[in-house]
Amino acid sequence: MKKLFSMIIALFFSISLFSSCSQQVENQSISNFKTITTQELKDNLNNSNYIIVDTRINDAFNGWKLDGIERGGHIKGATDFSSYWLDVDIKDKEAKLLEIAKNKGITPDKNVVLYDANGKDALKVAEFLSKNGFKNIYIYDVKQWAKDKNLPMESYKNYYMLVPAKWVKDLIDGKKPETYKGGPFKIFEVSWGEESKDHNEGHIPGAVHINTDEVEEGPMWNRLSDDRLEKFALRNGITTDTTVVLYGTDSMAAFRVAVILKYMGVKDVRVLNGGLQAWKREGYELETKKNQKTPVKSFGAKIPVNKDYIIDLPEAKEILKDKEGSCLVDIRSWDEYIGKTSGYDYIKGKGRPQGAVWGHAGTDPNNLQDFRNIDNTMRNAKEILEFWKEWGITPDKRLAFYCGTGWRAAEVLWYADVMGLERICLYDGGWNEWCNTKGLPIEVGEPKR
Missing domain, CATH: 3.40.250.10 (Rhodanese-like domain)
Structure with missing residues (x-):
């Protein structure tokens, strides 16, 4: 009995020692990076020399209250670079991730504030950036920010x-x-x-x-x-x-x-x-x-x-007539939009409905890389709205999304709905219907803007 008791005590001591060592390693890793207080973060929220980065799972950025946080969403003005992206298996991953960071304004010349709510995500991203030459990295616990309802946070409406x-x-x-x-x-x-x-x-x-x-x-x-x-x-x-x-x-x-x-x-x-x-x-x-x-x-x-959530050919024609207040938005690749390819082996027609504007997509009919992060979650809404703005696609207009047969456009419509855009719909027939209906005006080539 005494021997058994001694073994239990020894096991407990070993577990405690391992836990203590693990905590020391984690603390040592964190100590390699600076921390920032809530007040310091608040003071530099609009400082162009700072970039605030949400490193959590994409769902937390969008609005979900995860990891015990009191308010869902992200710090107002923050961009996203999820630690989950570091685990995605893609070709030339490190170069791709650095390109993504650069496009989001996460560059070595900035003071980079990385935040999370679990004490792990920010550290993981910090180690990646540090390895790639970033020096001014700060770690922050967003739960502190979320506790104060006077501090601004943003969530997607839906x-x-x-x-x-x-x-x-x-x-x-x-x-x-x-x-x-x-x-x-x-x-x-x-x-x-x-x-x-x-x-x-x-x-x-x-x-x-x-x-x-x-x-x-x-x-x-x-x-x-x-x-x-x-x-x-x-x-x-x-x-x-x-x-x-x-x-x-x-x-x-x-x-x-x-x-x-x-x-x-x-x-x-x-x-x-x-x-x-x-x-x-x-x-x-x-x-x-x-x-x-x-x-x-x-x-x-x-x-x-919800009859107006999906429209057909007559409504699509009306949207094209309303050039000031509406947009027929093409969710196909650039080559499909300009008529270089139809994008489908069963669609012969090439081009676009006359007056349709390009809303981005990916490089082929099975790819929506312009709207997805590398883990296939929804892309940052601010980035989507920015490339739409270049084509006059703005939230105040009535937007009808179309693609070849409705799949890609349906996904983008859903994202627009998540973002809170209101006058939105799917043109179900899309390019397949338009190019196979006699007498409808078609454009090819790059549009004049």
Whole structure:
């Protein structure tokens, strides 16, 4: 008995010593960088020699109250450089990350204030920057800032439309996460095809597969008729009062369905920010069993409840006529916009609707790199608004987003909604419909601005 007691004491001492050593190493790492007080940060908030950087997960920057913080969102005027980006597996990662930092104004000549709420994120980014020649680095705990309601913080108006993985996990575990009002919920993995390889290999527990053919059909790939969309909802157990969470290995399909569900009248539609990878990154479990759809008898409203959220060809023509107050925004690559390529093997026409303005995208139809961070979360809204402004795309106008067949534009529409833009919609037919409708004016080449 005495021997057992001695072993327990020895084990406890070893654990305590290890914990103490670990804390000393962490403190030693932190001591390599300067700290900044709340008052000093406040005094230099508008100092051009300072750059304030939020190093937390993208969801915290957007508005979620994570890691015990009292107010969600970011310090007003701060930019973002998430520590999560340092773990993304991409080619030439270090060079790419330094390029991202430079484009955000995070440069070695600035006093760089890195903040977090968990004592880890800022240190991780600080070590990366220090290794790459940054000298004037400061560490700050944003929980101190959030406690004082007189200090300015910013959140996206509808940040709740994009949810972190932890929010979904809490929902599954029977908790009541932030902004969830209770009631029935459904989780869907969305992709094209009756059978999803990704779904079968592992999906979020309880998730059911939605094939995008359930909401759209060729050759134009517009949404289905309202009565067929109602049948889709009933088959999947969706009512106006169901909280619907959507995700995918690539989120674009999830955004496509999300926009259609909001158009139909589902009051609470969420998309997992960063897709399935965000769930895996947190180390949450996956399941492989096939969950069955559970039908309902009534949707609860006459579809569409939000009719103006998706528009068709007649409305798109009207938007183009209103050159001062509206924009038809092209969410395709530059080469598609100027008519160098159609971007699709099944769309022959090249060019754009006459008068449409370029709203950015990526380099190909499967890429939205201009709107996503390197971990496929939503890009900083300020940066999006800045490159839109160059094309006259401003929040005061009515904005109709389109692409080839509605997928890319649906994702960008969702981001615009998250940001709080109000007069926004999806032109569902997009370039596929426009170029295949006789007599409609088409432009090619670089526009005169």
